[in-house]
Structures are given as C-alpha cells and as structure tokens.
Amino acid sequence: MSASMSYLERSKLHSNPTAKAFLELMERKKSNLSLAADVTSKAALIELADKTGPYICLLKTHIDVVDDFDQDLVDQLTALAKKHDFMIFEDRKFADIGNTVKLQYSSGVYKIASWSDITNAHTVPGEGIIQGLREVGLPLNRCLLLLAEMSSAGTLAKGDYTNTTIELARKYKDFVVGFIAMQRYADKEGDDFIYMTPGVGMDQKTDGLGQQWKHPREVVYDLGCDVIIVGRGIYGQGRDPAKEAKRYQEAGWSAYLERISK
Numbered sequence: 001m002s003a004s005m006s007y008l009e010r011s012k013l014h015s016n017p018t019a020k021a022f023l024e025l026m027e028r029k030k031s032n033l034s035l036a037a038d039v040t041s042k043a044a045l046i047e048l049a050d051k052t053g054p055y056i057c058l059l060k061t062h063i064d065v066v067d068d069f070d071q072d073l074v075d076q077l078t079a080l081a082k083k084h085d086f087m088i089f090e091d092r093k094f095a096d097i098g099n100t101v102k103l104q105y106s107s108g109v110y111k112i113a114s115w116s117d118i119t120n121a122h123t124v125p126g127e128g129i130i131q132g133l134r135e136v137g138l139p140l141n142r143c144l145l146l147l148a149e150m151s152s153a154g155t156l157a158k159g160d161y162t163n164t165t166i167e168l169a170r171k172y173k174d175f176v177v178g179f180i181a182m183q184r185y186a187d188k189e190g191d192d193f194i195y196m197t198p199g200v201g202m203d204q205k206t207d208g209l210g211q212q213w214k215h216p217r218e219v220v221y222d223l224g225c226d227v228i229i230v231g232r233g234i235y236g237q238g239r240d241p242a243k244e245a246k247r248y249q250e251a252g253w254s255a256y257l258e259r260i261s262k
C-alpha cells in the first residue's frame with residue numbers, strides 16, 4: 001500500500017474488519033481528525049464529543065481522568081458515536097505483561113474492551129503484551145495500535161525500539177492495525193498500517209511540559225500520517241470546540257487530498 005492510495009481504496013484491501021470500517025468511515029465523513037478529549041467531568045466529555053462529533057472520525061479518550069466515570073458515560077459516548085458516526089479510541093497505553101493487560105483491558109472499573117474500538121500499547125514488555133490484549137480484543141472485533149514513537153521531547157521510543165515495534169506489528173497483523181507514530185515508515189509487501197499522530201496544533205509549538213505540536217499539513221502531507229490527533233488546539237481555553245474542530249478537519253482533509261494527488 002502506498003501513501004498515495006485513498007482511505008477508501010485501502011479499506012477494500014484491508015483484512016481487519018475494524019480497520020476496514022474505520023477507513024470507510026474516514027472517507028464517508030471526509031475526516032481524518034481524532035479529538036483528544038482530555039476533560040475531567042462526564043458532562044464536559046459528553047458536551048465536547050457532541051459538539052465536535054460532526055467533524056471527527058475518532059474520539060480519543062483517557063477514561064481514567066474522568067472524576068465521575070460510570071457506565072452511563074460509556075452508554076452516552078457509544079450513542080454519540082452512532083449519532084455522529086465516529087469510533088472510539090481509549091488511549092490506555094498498556095505497558096504490562098500479557099496476563100495483567102488481559103485483566104486491565106477486560107475488567108475493573110472501565111472494562112475498556114467492552115466499548116473501545118481501538119486501544120494502544122507500549123512494546124516495552126515484549127510481544128506477550130500483544131498476545132494478552134489480542135486474546136481479549138480479537139473475539140470482540142477490537143484492534144490495537146502500537147506506540148512506535150511519541151510526540152514528546154526526549155522520548156526513548158526511537159531507533160531499534162521503533163524498528164522492533166514495527167516487526168511486532170507485522171507479526172500480529174490480524175490485531176495490530178497501526179501505530180502511534182510521528183512519520184510513515186517504509187512499507188514491506190503486504191503492509192497497510194494506519195498511522196495516528198498526536199502532537200498536532202496550528203497555533204502553538206509547545207506546552208511547556210514536553211509536548212511538541214506540528215501543523216496538520218506537515219503531519220499528513222509531508223510525513224505521510226493518516227490521522228491527526230488534536231486536543232487543546234480544539235478545546236483549549238477561550239476556544240470554540242465546534243469551530244476549531246471544523247478548522248482542523250478541513251486542514252487535515254485538504255492535506256490528505258493533496259497527498260493522494262501527489
């Protein structure tokens with residue numbers, strides 16, 4: 001697969017049903033924007049998801065930062081996902097041994113596997129983490145992104161670590177559908193990974209805590225990534241989330257159209 005193929009063309013060739021549905025959704029909605037909804041109350045999260053819903057393909061959550069989390073929040077978010085046609089990605093960044101992540105993914109307060117279409121994991125523990133998550137997620141038609149790189153200054157996820165992560169993704173292709181990455185990597189025969197990139201913002205470069213923001217065009221057109229993940233650029237202080245979401249959707253989509261017509 002090449003960076004110049006459309007999401008729709010890629011969806012036709014993709015073997016993972018959730019990745020296939022996600023690529024179709026992006027094309028149908030003309031959106032490669034994921035909202036990073038890092039707010040701490042249930043009401044704020046629901047309001048933000050509803051306001052930005054028309055413009056996003058993916059709602060990215062950190063469900064453990066919500067003070068008043070309950071099952072009703074999950075029910076409301078999944079109803080909004082249906083209403084606005086987006087998927088849900090719990091950015092859980094699992095990082096433990098296979099047996100533990102199985103429990104963390106399926107059980108506890110959040111029961112992530114029961115509602116989150118996509119989740120992600122570090123590869124620090126080795127391939128057991130993928131095997132554990134896969135045992136829970138595959139029967140539920142879920143899929144996984146591996147953290148191949150991070151957006152933050154001084155990240156240790158680079159070089160050999162990133163290369164080994166890519167090899168692990170190839171080994172578990174039925175469940176691993178892409179990466180959190182800062183660039184598209186060279187494809188091998190049969191690869192079609194979805195590249196999701198955080199650290200995207202049009203108005204500021206850094207947040208003083210290590211985050212580094214790039215322009216959507218740089219991420220999608222220059223670096224070949226598929227999904228821009230935007231948080232504070234959309235809901236930060238003084239911003240109108242619907243207006244900003246529309247602005248990021250347009251920037252991300254026009255960079256994609258430019259890329260596939262290269």
Ligand code: 5BU
Pocket residue numbers: 036037038062091147149150151152180198199200201211229230231232233
């Ligand atoms: P921001 O407000 O646009 O900076 O939010 C970025 C989001 O992406 C936030 O939820 C982070 O936890 C998440 N993130 C990131 O910023 N960098 C990374 O490498 C990874 C996730 Br992985």
